[in-house]
Amino acid sequence: MNLIEVRNLHFSYQNDHDVLKGIDLTFDHRSTAIIGQNGAGKTTFVKLLKGLLKPVTGDILVNGINTKETSVAKLAAQIGLVFQNPGDQIFKSKVYDEIIVGPRNIGMPADEAENMTKRALEAVGLGSKINHNPYDLSFAERKLVSIASILAMDPRIVILDEPTIAQDDPGKQLIKDLIKKLESEGKLVISILHDMDFVSETFTRTIVFQHGRVMIDDDTKSVFSQTDVLREAYLEPPHITQLGNRLGYSETYLTAEQFVNDLLMEKKLKSNIN
Structure with a gap:
């Protein structure tokens, strides 16, 4: 079953310059890494998936819902995006309040919202810091707070933008285990990454973007076996x-x-x- 369908997607911030050019992709529950050099269109692409941007041409269907025909708020229960910089996402003065606001906003019953909030905090290893101010935490921990705020809403699709930034080895292992757990539950995790080691150890599928187009889309092992093509995209295995x-x-x-x-x-x- 496809959780996301992308059909002939074009997008530009300016009329004379396409950032994304005719992308056709489908996503099932396989964990998927999106890699490519800066400027390849990766972040723009995931913002389109989330509905923060709308296609100039083409369509994106998220669980059968066309992103052109709905709001970001209505998509929130279906798809969650964790930004690269947690400062762009965190706005509450207590960790607990930061996590529970999402479940409340999508209409989750009070008891369930509280339970999902606690489960999400435990999943990212921050159960003991439930009453802390997020900005008293390290950058790496604030990143985990951002991840927990999305997990608490229990979406079928989770998008992570550079989740390993500032994480030490235990932090990376925690995120890796979390991604694999979500995949085993039939959920789709899409992540933008520059950490090729983390990609190879974690993701089932890898997509290479270059100049606003999909250059390679295959299982991760097959992608990293294509060294000449990766070199063309200025990537190293x-x-x-x-x-x-x-x-x-x-x-x-x-x-x-x-x-x-x-x-x-x-x-x-x-x-x-x-």
């Missing part, structure tokens, strides 16, 4: 993929664990032969 390539392996490695397991297997086979 993940570090572990590059290491495997330099050592002459034909396999496209996405995680260090896969790489090490193959090395150990290779060593064991050689030992048995000898």
Whole structure:
């Protein structure tokens, strides 16, 4: 089942310059990373998905709802967007109030709103900071508050703009586990990222944008195996993929664990032969 359908999408901020040019895409529940150089049109694209911008030409259907024919408020229960900068999203003076405002705004019953707020805070590891002022928290924690504010509304679709910015390794692992959990629940997570290592370890599908067009759209392993095409888009494969390539392996490695397991297997086979 397609949660989002994008048909012949064109968009421009100025009449003489298209930012997005004839994009046709469908999204099911597979977690999807959108990568590409700055200016490729990624952020504009997700703002269109959320309904913050409207197509100049073409249509976007979110759970069957045409974004041209509805408001951002009405789409809020269907699709949530976490901005790159939490300062663009946070406006309350207490973490709890920041999280619960979304569920209340979409008409969630009081008991359910409270329960979803607590669950969202626990999911991002901030259950103990429910009464803190968000601006007394670190940037990384404020990012997690922004993520929780979307999760609390329980949308079928979650969009994350650069979720790993300022996160340490435990923070990245928390977000990775969260994305995988949402995907296992049949929800769609779309994320804009420049962290190729995180992309390779986390996302099922990867889309490469370049100059307002879709350059590659495939499973993540297939995308990172196309080194020449990635070079054209001024992108580099993940570090572990590059290491495997330099050592002459034909396999496209996405995680260090896969790489090490193959090395150990290779060593064991050689030992048995000898």
